[in-house]
Amino acid sequence: MIYADNAATTRMSEAAINTMVKVMNENFGNPSSLYVVGQKAKEILENARSEVAKVINADTREIIFTSGGSEADNQAIRTAAALGAKNGKKHIISTAFEHHAVLHTLKRLEEEGFEVTLLDVHENGLVVPEELEAAIREDTCLVTVMFANNEIGTIQPIRKIGEICRKHGVLFHTDAVQAIGHVPVDVEADNIDMLSASAHKFHGPKGVGFLYVKKGIRITNLIEGGAQERGRRAGTENVPGIASMAVALKEAYDNLDQNAEYVKTRRDRLISGLKKIPHSAINGDETNRLPGNVNFCFEGIEGESLLLLLDDKGIQASSGSACTSGSLDPSHVLLAIGRVHDVAHGSLRLSIDESITDSDVDEIIAKVAEVVEYLRGFSPIWRDLTEGKKQFIL
Amino acid sequence: MALYSEKVMDHFRNPRNVGVIEDANGIGEVGNAKCGDIMKMYLKIEDEIIKDVKFETFGCGSAIASSSMATELIKGQPLSEAMKLTNKAVAEALDGLPDYKMHCSVLAEEAIKSAIDDYNSRK
Numbered sequence: 001m002i003y004a005d006n007a008a009t010t011r012m013s014e015a016a017i018n019t020m021v022k023v024m025n026e027n028f029g030n031p032s033s034l035y036v037v038g039q040k041a042k043e044i045l046e047n048a049r050s051e052v053a054k055v056i057n058a059d060t061r062e063i064i065f066t067s068g069g070s071e072a073d074n075q076a077i078r079t080a081a082a083l084g085a086k087n088g089k090k091h092i093i094s095t096a097f098e099h100h101a102v103l104h105t106l107k108r109l110e111e112e113g114f115e116v117t118l119l120d121v122h123e124n125g126l127v128v129p130e131e132l133e134a135a136i137r138e139d140t141c142l143v144t145v146m147f148a149n150n151e152i153g154t155i156q157p158i159r160k161i162g163e164i165c166r167k168h169g170v171l172f173h174t175d176a177v178q179a180i181g182h183v184p185v186d187v188e189a190d191n192i193d194m195l196s197a198s199a200h201k202f203h204g205p206k207g208v209g210f211l212y213v214k215k216g217i218r219i220t221n222l223i224e225g226g227a228q229e230r231g232r233r234a235g236t237e238n239v240p241g242i243a244s245m246a247v248a249l250k251e252a253y254d255n256l257d258q259n260a261e262y263v264k265t266r267r268d269r270l271i272s273g274l275k276k277i278p279h280s281a282i283n284g285d286e287t288n289r290l291p292g293n294v295n296f297c298f299e300g301i302e303g304e305s306l307l308l309l310l311d312d313k314g315i316q317a318s319s320g321s322a323c324t325s326g327s328l329d330p331s332h333v334l335l336a337i338g339r340v341h342d343v344a345h346g347s348l349r350l351s352i353d354e355s356i357t358d359s360d361v362d363e364i365i366a367k368v369a370e371v372v373e374y375l376r377g378f379s380p381i382w383r384d385l386t387e388g389k390k391q392f393i394l
Numbered sequence: 395m396a397l398y399s400e401k402v403m404d405h406f407r408n409p410r411n412v413g414v415i416e417d418a419n420g421i422g423e424v425g426n427a428k429c430g431d432i433m434k435m436y437l438k439i440e441d442e443i444i445k446d447v448k449f450e451t452f453g454c455g456s457a458i459a460s461s462s463m464a465t466e467l468i469k470g471q472p473l474s475e476a477m478k479l480t481n482k483a484v485a486e487a488l489d490g491l492p493d494y495k496m497h498c499s500v501l502a503e504e505a506i507k508s509a510i511d512d513y514n515s516r517k
Binding site: 300301302303304305308309312321322330341342345378379380381382383 | 406407409412413423427428429430431432433434449450451452453454455457458
């Protein structure tokens with residue numbers, strides 16, 4: 001089996017699993033309890049917090065543990081919206097290819113009277129900072145732009161975007177779910193006010209993540225009911241999960257450079273191999289992307305059947321076709337970078353990690369080529385394209 | 395739990411009657427690339443009986459399986475019987491489809507009816 005869907009979720013690291021089990025076995029206490037068992041759990045929680053804070057160059061008081069990236073995105077946006085509304089500022093800037101945790105929250109805010117501007121991400125999947133600056137208005141209360149895209153992996157000019165937001169006194173949130181653990185993140189240097197992260201994207205457990213909120217920003221609660229997380233997120237903390245996340249995060253950053261270098265080399269090998277498949281194209285900027293992300297469109301075929309057949313051959317990947325989303329529209333990300341429907345249905349995302357070998361890469365290339373050729377063999381679209389009844393797009 | 399029934403996976407992995415009939419006397423194509431599904435059915439009809447049927451499909455696993463099953467259900471049948479094919483019968487023969495994939499069985503029914511219409515219009 002070659003698991004190539006690390007953008008969906010990752011396998012937990014051994015250290016992360018061991019930490020989780022150890023905490024469950026040895027420290028079952030409630031961190032809010034005053035006796036020793038509880039205070040031991042509290043200590044584990046706070047150690048994890050300082051570990052997480054250190055990695056992204058934040059202060060421990062700036063980290064709120066959440067159930068994951070979606071909750072963190074919701075809380076960050078609600079926080080900025082509440083502050084904006086108080087000052088009569090009800091305009092938010094984002095991009096057309098954000099994660100739905102961001103887009104759906106923005107949709108809700110529109111219903112509540114906010115105005116949202118979605119920036120173009122162009123063919124290469126990148127925001128142009130000058131266009132962002134031009135979109136900022138007197139009443140803009142938030143800019144939310146993802147650090148790296150979850151489907152096509154393009155890495156945004158975050159530091160520059162943050163700088164522009166600072167200059168105009170606008171809050172800047174970034175959904176860094178795909179970036180954390182894979183590229184350097186420094187909330188100070190990158191001018192970030194709020195940042196969302198999720199543990200299961202960097203070999204940590206599911207159901208746990210964190211939100212960074214810069215000192216001085218008054219946070220809106222999504223969950224009321226207790227004094228946990230200094231009153232900003234009620235509910236008994238997921239201590240084993242949080243401890244495990246901190247270990248996974250530290251591991252990821254201790255090995256960041258060598259992992260990124262290794263994965264990037266395999267990514268580029270994969271890209272050059274897949275490019276040889278006729279009438280195919282890479283989605284998003286070829287180099288300015290996450291070390292492990294490869295995303296292609298193959299003309300004349302549909303993505304779900306491609307990935308099911310790859311699964312039969314022991315390769316796990318994902319697709320942005322309509323059939324994998326349960327709607328008639330293919331991925332909003334691919335549409336945002338200008339891929340037409342016909343082609344967007346034939347997309348394949350391969351997201352690799354440091355466990356991949358060169359021979360795995362070669363096997364993926366060979367099997368993708370084989371399956372694409374097989375499916376084209378009985379595709380009426382492919383027939384029309386090859387018989388000249390339709391024009392090739394790719 | 396798997397996404398699809400064993401039957402769907404079997405017809406998806408080993409589709410029956412795939413390909414083209416060069417001297418087909420009824421051809422139907424339905425669906426569109428925008429929605430991600432296109433089915434093309436080729437019929438060879440003799441004495442009002444479907445002697446042969448083949449298909450080409452661009453689409454997801456259930457679209458390919460639905461096409462394959464539909465061809466099996468009508469092959470060798472008199473036209474009058476083939477006209478009665480419903481999407482429900484296709485889905486049932488596949489041991490069911492997920493709700494949001496039922497449109498694939500609808501396309502299979504429509505593709506066959508469109509091919510029969512084509513045959514009738516050539517008469």
